[in-house]
Amino acid sequence: MQIYDYYKDLIESGKMPEGTRLPSIRRCAKERNVSKTTVEQGYMCLCDDGYILPKSQSGYYVSKRGNTTKKTETKEETASQKNAILYDFASSGVDAESFNMDIWRRYLKSALRQGERLLFYGDPQGEYDLRREIAKYARETRNCVCTEENIVIGAGVQTLLNILCPLVKNKKSVCFDDLSYRQGTAIFSDYGFKVNDNREKSNIIYVSPSYSTRWGDVMSVKDRFDLTDFARKNNKLIIEDDYGSEFRYFNRPTPSLQGLDGGENVVYLGTFSKLLLPSIRISFMILPKGLTEAYMKKKDLYNQTVSKADQIALCSYIRDGHLNSQIRKSRKIYAQKSKILTDLLAENFGKTVTILKTNSPLYVRCKFNINMTTEAFCKSAEKSGILLIPANTSEEYPEIAFSVATVGQNNLSNAVILLEKVVRNS
């Protein structure tokens, strides 16, 4: 953390004004005689906490946010400080340290050595061998019923929806439990679907059963069976966006709707962007038999959107077991951070806090026994640079969820201490 603290002080004290360029990782490592990884992680934490911003190819620069930090911590009341985010417990990002970039780099390099193969247009549906690996992965980890024939690969879930929507055009309406998921609703609106949040009134039901609340609640097996039965009886198509399912469960995950339904009435959507890097755009879709046939008739009309090198790399990466170990590793890191945060909350807030149960290693959820609305609580925390997830099911006490995804383990303590100060002063 020495790197982190060193620059944090320089920036907060204003000695490094907004826009100042930080030394390159290589130079910094050399000057301060530490490993490049140390510097890299230091810089990454500074990014996480908003002190600096990466600029393409030219390195790191002090951010506006960075300079306002000091002020924020002193005069917390001033509303104009909203932009100073110190600790983001509302992030849906990934833990920077959990991903082993070197391994991925190695696989992509060897993919690029397959010169000849890269000279040919790929299968619009996605490379056969990658589809085979994904089908295997979906069967083993999510109980999905599928073969490589049912799988379509695309650069992000939206690209896949652009293929799916025309195939289900006859169904004119879609229900989103969470209408705030604009990136999903927008695509359907673009195709002229009626978007609402009423399952009865819709022909398509778009759900994220592994993510039924923002604090990681998952749909119970019973509810899943009820939903698939309901959909089947009323001839409605289910689109299961299983985004993030990998981190929603402590132990054995609940089977996917697609699996419980037997894969006949459910379109399954999965993505690797959250598992690997947000900047790697690879998602997949599992189509039921009927839609698979409809797709095969049209498939040549839609070019594949994922570069072949990425597909080849991911295929070997999964085949060699790196995906699974990556998931295990992240799960462990998240569970660890949740444990630490839980202890810190108990320690700093004592009787004021009651820890609530969650079924996701990514989230800590608790109730503060103070006379305040959840909304007011989150607002005053945000004023001090702490973003929280409102999780209020009751109105009596503020109920809050913390996502430990992106906040570094070393920052948890400072975050809780600051939060305690906020609560005390409000």
Next chain:
Amino acid sequence: MQIYDYYKDLIESGKMPEGTRLPSIRRCAKERNVSKTTVEQGYMCLCDDGYILPKSQSGYYVSKRGNTTKKTETKEETASQKNAILYDFASSGVDAESFNMDIWRRYLKSALRQGERLLFYGDPQGEYDLRREIAKYARETRNCVCTEENIVIGAGVQTLLNILCPLVKNKKSVCFDDLSYRQGTAIFSDYGFKVNDNREKSNIIYVSPSYSTRWGDVMSVKDRFDLTDFARKNNKLIIEDDYGSEFRYFNRPTPSLQGLDGGENVVYLGTFSKLLLPSIRISFMILPKGLTEAYMKKKDLYNQTVSKADQIALCSYIRDGHLNSQIRKSRKIYAQKSKILTDLLAENFGKTVTILKTNSPLYVRCKFNINMTTEAFCKSAEKSGILLIPANTSEEYPEIAFSVATVGQNNLSNAVILLEKVVRNS
């Protein structure tokens, strides 16, 4: 060519039946004591001519087509030989040898070293610095009127149309000069546009002025001005798909419609897949001011579809001048092949052939002074494994165009000799 001939014989003689695996490039090079590049090129030619097929990660295998080749050359009449393509002069692919994979590999590798940057979600519009380079490139090579603000990057033209269509939904009809371009028409149909080939009756005019005929005719400057005037007067939006423009011109290319129009009433579409590798999926769109504003309001709804590493690599690749030299190099290769093909035709057909003018280094166009329809001519050539482009503007003589894109320089002679035999026997 020794590698090529060696396996060609083994395959044609049936000594290597369909599905037989060829030795790995490394092993083959070692056994036959030649460079890996030699083997690689030998294999590539075998692929070009359909003797073998690359199978993902597991190497090369003898194709069905390969085994039928022998029969094809002997009994040319049998109609059942359609699948035996020896020389594809109708291809819209790229020349395998013209692309320097090593350079691209180097840039992608260094892009992957920017670990920190890859941890962040990118700009939905595309990385700022890549957009800047593309804007510069479009201004310099295609006279486009644009800045990085007007540019949207996407994984293929279709992905960009998926963003554009909703923005122009109010215009309910689109005209394609070439309705056979299903991959374009399909997207508009998906969004409920009326697709036709009548400019008067359409609100959007989709054109490829650099590709107005299959044999590389380009739209004249006068016609371009007429079109932009027509569109402006009748309040129609032009979508200029400038696909392949880089190879459509011998010297200074005709300015783009977007440039001639001043960039106010034209959406410009460009792609790098043809310039680099078909398997690299990067395209861009230049929006007019009005649509740019409309896009900015919605941009956060559409995730970027191109992996960030590819974007970073392409940015430096262009910045360092490799794109331009790559284009120059390919142009030279194509012009060279066209010259050789022209000479071979004159040599083998004598008075029977009249070479016609084309304005693209990619194409050779000629008229055969024999009593036969163009269609019949192409048919009998295809029976012998030669794919040609029918280019008949008159009905008296067969008029044919040859694309030299994918046929290896070393195969031109054999191709023309075979074609001469076909013509003689028919």
